[in-house]
Amino acid sequence: MAENYAVYRDAEGDYVERENQAQDVAEHRPEPKRKNGNGHHAEYGKGKTEVYIPNDPPLRLWMEAAVYEGDRPTNCIIDADTGWSVRVHWHLEGALKNFICGYWCLHLHLESMGHGPEFSIPAPEENIPLNACDDNYWYEIKVPPGKIEPAHCSSPYKLVVSLTYKDACYKKGPMAGFVELPLIQFYQTD
Numbered sequence: 001m002a003e004n005y006a007v008y009r010d011a012e013g014d015y016v017e018r019e020n021q022a023q024d025v026a027e028h029r030p031e032p033k034r035k036n037g038n039g040h041h042a043e044y045g046k047g048k049t050e051v052y053i054p055n056d057p058p059l060r061l062w063m064e065a066a067v068y069e070g071d072r073p074t075n076c077i078i079d080a081d082t083g084w085s086v087r088v089h090w091h092l093e094g095a096l097k098n099f100i101c102g103y104w105c106l107h108l109h110l111e112s113m114g115h116g117p118e119f120s121i122p123a124p125e126e127n128i129p130l131n132a133c134d135d136n137y138w139y140e141i142k143v144p145p146g147k148i149e150p151a152h153c154s155s156p157y158k159l160v161v162s163l164t165y166k167d168a169c170y171k172k173g174p175m176a177g178f179v180e181l182p183l184i185q186f187y188q189t190d
Contacts, residue, residue: 053096054095055095056095057093057094057095058094058095058096059094059095059100059175060093061090061091061092061163061175062090062091062093062177063088063089063090063163063177063178063179064089064179065086065087065089065161066087066181067084067086067159067181068084068085068086068087069082069084070082070084074184076183076184076185077184077185077187078184078185078186078187079186079187079188080145080149080150080187080188081146081188081189083143083144084142085140086108086141086159087139087140088137088140088163088179089137089138090104090136090137090177091135091136092135092175093135097132098132098133100130100132101130101168102129102130102165102166102167102173103128103129103165103170104127104128104164104165104166105123105127105128105164105165105166106123106128106161106163107120107122107123107161108120108121108122108143108159108160108161109121109159109160109161109162110148110184111157111158112152113155113156113158113183114155114156115152115155116151116155116157119148121143124142127166141161148186150185150187150188154185154186154187154188155185156183156184156185157183158180158181159180159183159184160178161179162177162178163177163178164176
């Protein structure tokens with residue numbers, strides 16, 4: 001469109017393009033809404049609102065974990081040729097728990113006490129969705145037979161389960177926890 005043309009609405013509401021009518025268009029524009037000093041529109045009335053969230057406690061996270069061999073708790077000495085697992089239970093409570101969405105990130109960490117490799121085993125589901133309607137979470141991290149080799153005269157391992165939070169956009173958030181489990185020794189027979 002050339003600079004000497006303008007578009008405006010006529011009395012019937014149709015868009016009309018006219019030459020040299022810029023002044024006419026400016027005269028027919030509605031007056032912009034004016035705001036008062038508080039940032040509110042001057043002609044608007046102030047509404048009444050209330051947001052009440054009890055804050056005792058606003059949000060609390062607790063967790064526990066145990067090492068299992070099959071369907072029974074371990075005695076802390078595991079045959080390396082058998083599968084084992086860590087069962088984790090965590091609980092979110094408080095006034096804000098129903099407003100929280102996002103994901104949990106759960107890992108099992110094994111640190112060798114002495115020579116030996118270290119491991120970090122993620123839960124099979126990398127991002128465990130938060131459920132605002134159920135605040136109890138149960139997860140089992142299964143370790144297959146042979147994953148941990150009893151090298152270096154069967155060095156024991158320190159086990160730690162870690163839990164972190166990611167928001168709905170997968171950004172790391174301000175909730176985290178861990179459980180230190182007992183030392184575990186792996187052995188192998190001939």
